[in-house]
Amino acid sequence: MKSDQKILKIHEKDNVLVALADLKKGTEVVYDSKTYVLQNDIPAKHKFVTETLAKGDLVYMYGVLVGKAKKDIAKGDMISTTNLVHDTESYGVNDTNEKEVWLAPDISKFVNKTFNGYHRGDGKVGTENNWLIIPLVFCQNRNVEVLKQALVEKLGYGKKQHLGLDVDALISDYKSGVSAEAILEKDILKEGEDASKNMLFPNVDGVKFLTHDGGCGGATSDAVTLCNLLAGYINNPNVAGATVLSLGCQHAQASILQDALSKMASANTKPVYVLEQQQSVSEKELLADAVKHTFVGLMEANKIERKPASLSKLVIGLECGGSDGFSGISANPTLGYVSDLIVGLGGATVLSEFPELNGVEQELINRCTDSEKAKKFSHIMSTYNSKAEALGAAFSMNPSPGNIKDGLITDAIKSAGAAKKGGTSPVEDVLDYTEQVVKPGLNLLCTPGNDVESTTGLAGSGCNVILFTTGLGTPTGNPITPVVKVSTNTKLFNKMNDIIDFNTGTIIEGEKTIEQAGEELLDFVIEVASGKQTKARQLKQDDFIPWKRGMSL
Template identity: 55%
Template sequence: MSQSVLKIHPNDTVLVALKDLEPGEIVHWEDTTLTVTEAIPAKHKLTLADSLPGGAVSMYGVRVGTLKHAIRAGGRLTTFNVQHATDSYQIATTTSPDLHQNWAAPDVSHLQARTFMGYHRADGRVGTANYWLVIPLVFCENRNIQVLQEALVHDLGYARRHSYTEHTNQLIELVRAGKTVEQILDTHFSATGGSTATPHGPQQLFPNVDGVKFLIHDGGCGGTRQDAQALCGLLAGYITHPNVAGATILSLGCQNAQVAMLQDEIAKRSPNDPRPLYILEQQSIGTEVTLMEQALRQTFAGLMQANACVRQPAPLSKLCVGLECGGSDGFSGISANPVLGQVSDRLVALGGTVILSEFPELCGVEQELCDRCVQPELAGRFQSLMRTYAQRAEAAGSGFDMNPSPGNIRDGLITDAMKSAGAARKGGSSPVVDVLDYPELVRKPGLNLLCTPGNDVESTTAEVGSGATLVLFTTGLGTPTGNPIAPVVKVASNTALANRMPDIIDINTGTIIDGQETIEAVAERLLDYMIRVASGETDVAAVRHGQDDFIPWKRGVSL
């Protein structure tokens, strides 16, 4: 891509600046020639024609805003002159039964024989990892969970976090030596901080177990009974997840999230699940020492059983991939997100499963997604979830229009609809086979829509709880988000980010913006990387850093 600007869809009223544009600069797109009227930073948009207040702003072929003030051709779109706006949508009364057959699926013949090395579970699903979970059923048990974490993680060789104790020790010695504040601030460390991770190898006691993970949260009591039910559903999704071998559960005893409630949610997702599950209730057991001793014994027994599971070949149709974004920028919708869309379409064509979530960031593309639903009933459920979510946000004095963060706006995403139109490209073009409410389990291969907030950690937590065994996460500004049990592949939308934060980025799609690669080529490169990650051949950055983000969504307003 050698142009300085890009028009994404033939019906768009704006161009995207691919580099910084100066006042008076002449830009060309096909038969259009424009003179830039003001400085326009890369990732921002300029108008194609003189426009009056009330005029529609279109990107990706949909309405993403309305003009508040007149703009001359070649002028920059800003929050001053554009406000969020979308077109209305409706559900088709009929849906073609041949939608699957009519979908122009990509050619995946070269991928049919590809496999990944995964952990096969009794319910037929295949995991990309093999973890043991330790979970509090209520926040009152968080301290006990942390005690278990201290007792287990380091000595078993699962510590992943970087240690900066050498830095601290150097600073202690400088303070003792009487150095001034200015000297402390100018200190150059002699060490860079090393990882405390113990490599996998023959010395590890449980070589087939990828780690012990601790899902600390602040729920389980207080709040509403619905909060407790949703939390139990989410935790059940993790306990029965293909990437999980079993779990140790600590319950206090008197909380809203009762053990029976959790067991019911587990049974909904995986009846007669053979994986070991140890549940300990502190109010019944008594002292902390007795509780900890039992928990340690049972966890070690579980780890011995988990270690018996080994990786075996599995077709790519067994992959369940979550599609996520966070810290998006004006390039996300033209590089990273369409790459994910092509990967999504390839997986669906192979019989795999894909999850698209973040409903506040599907605002403005509802009609397209409704039209892609294989049944009118699914479109109706999607419409209902979207409108209920929007109404709750408005009742709380907010709204989808308040979704773009300051970072989004600074880097070119000035309305929620503009952000959404680019974010939806992660879902490719395949039919929507199911629409799910949080925290339901994904059961159908193909593209699934899952109702979650736009908050990237809450949404990633939800996608994994619904069954995603690997998450593809696009970012334009950079975010370290990870997950305790599923590898989160961080995909940069621009080369500057990939170069600035190489410690958290796994794949760079900025080569598309730079004109070095096509979307198709990067999609193939990403798919190859995913297979290596799913096979345990390489760790993503979030796993290397021990970035175990886990935030359950309380069904209030979170954009």
């Protein structure tokens, strides 16, 4: 039997083909006038080899080394964890490498477009206008929660739920003696109420409460990093100001936070109110002062209105999570094209998740605009991996069970596809965790591959929009930066439409090109930057996990 040609070769150097649909054992498939007989069932998103491989032979995908055969693999056989092991090329910085001239994509459709954002005194533009309430140490989390209970509903920021849960109906049934079986069959889904219609401060998008488990105990370096991250959140153009709660004796001192903020924004004019519990008469007095200062801050923040801004003011984070075998074929290259468009328009983009750049280091080194940036990237990558190995892990252990099940057999395969989010433009800057985006163009930011830790870092370095690709689905969001969820396949988009914003499965189906999908996605980003609510925003998905620079991939 013949296939319907639902297979793809990504790069001419590759010796694997990707199944775009489920293919049965014994099927004859033809690609580029060559015929292959499948040796086993090949699920969609998985790959099979185009030639017989002996143990130790190398496997290439996306034009780079992604693995080594653990045993002989027959032509037409599927690669899996049983026959393939992670392997990558070595990398290094060569000052003599000639840089290719980068050709930006056609940006004519977007040159005159703008978004409506919040203009800050330092020239940055926010896509949202949020107020932060931040604890410097975990023992202030309770006080933050008390402030949340006191402020959210009264100010009109009550939770807008895409679907409400009618618990009152269950309570009524229980009191009436209804059986457990009847309760399990009862429909309790209903439309949630939108309390934001009654917002007291309509120009303030949200009051955001950041809780965490750090600030004291552990390594002092972690406390310093936490202060740098929190300073980055205050410095983000999507933030109008902050109320900071301190106990007083913790490692994460208010002075460290203020020093970090001064270095990031020497001319900072945003109001930042620091309240210390050990200097207060009582906890109630502390909370009362926090409420009053926050209210005054919101009064000032509400004076700022959305106004047109150039697309060059966009700083877009590039993220992936719950990746699958289509990520590097549809959604990630689409983000890459958006990145190239934004760079061409004078904006900035940020590629993070350093464990998921394993195997493509040399390509990114070659794209760095000078050797110092290349050396910095090389040093961070090697140091990070060495530290992970010393703690019993390594970049090669990064793929999750879900990744592997859906075709990402090795970290190198995952990384080669993940790097596509960075497009083709030169690397203008390399940033360590919490360092701020200060240059237009493509930036590399060191974060772990963990979805929430990475998105937390992207917002902390200044991203005012985050694009997040997923092949398996994830509800991840961020407190201060809107997260646009992009699906790699149409099945996922239809199944989890309540948490996914944009579909690139049309590329897999041949309905659209990467360029077409990229232009449509950028149009969607402009809407979001002007106030359109993402699915994560509608669900109040405000995930915040600071990265402790220990072992986290």
